[in-house]
Amino acid sequence: MSSQVVRSIAVLGIFALLDVSRVAHAAEVPSHKAGLWETTMTLNGGAPTVKKLCFAPEWEKKMLELTVKSCAKYEVKKEGSSWVVESECDLGGQRYTGKTVSSGDFTSTVQSESTSTSKDGAKTTMKTDAKWVGVCGPNDKPGSIVR
Numbered sequence: 001m002s003s004q005v006v007r008s009i010a011v012l013g014i015f016a017l018l019d020v021s022r023v024a025h026a027a028e029v030p031s032h033k034a035g036l037w038e039t040t041m042t043l044n045g046g047a048p049t050v051k052k053l054c055f056a057p058e059w060e061k062k063m064l065e066l067t068v069k070s071c072a073k074y075e076v077k078k079e080g081s082s083w084v085v086e087s088e089c090d091l092g093g094q095r096y097t098g099k100t101v102s103s104g105d106f107t108s109t110v111q112s113e114s115t116s117t118s119k120d121g122a123k124t125t126m127k128t129d130a131k132w133v134g135v136c137g138p139n140d141k142p143g144s145i146v147r
Contacts, residue, residue, distance in 0.1 A: 039130045052146040059142035
């Protein structure tokens with residue numbers, strides 16, 4: 001699997017984490033708080049990667065629209081205290097079928113576990129833990145990754 005595809009899957013995982021809150025918000029469930037979110041991602045059981053992301057509701061809406069455009073299927077449902085996204089999306093010229101299960105209060109913490117399978121059968125798993133850590137810096141733009 002190319003590094004571009006792995007990067008695309010990781011980014012889609014972040015978007016799925018954010019997208020669930022947009023759908024949750026529409027159902028009167030709290031959405032992400034605007035500000036700086038720290039995400040810890042583990043891809044295929046490897047070493048965790050920690051990134052900070054400056055988040056804003058208008059950016060979230062734009063990312064949801066872009067994500068859904070690349071997907072033939074993008075279904076969200078509530079199961080108990082978790083939100084489940086099932087999708088079939090094109091990333092890096094390859095079709096992926098995936099499932100993301102997210103939980104948390106969606107205002108200060110979110111935990112997600114994602115699995116995806118490419119058309120050629122390659123499987124990817126990703127675990128993401130995100131927490132709100134404060135306001136974005138004065139020079140941070142929504143969607144920017146902050147060190």
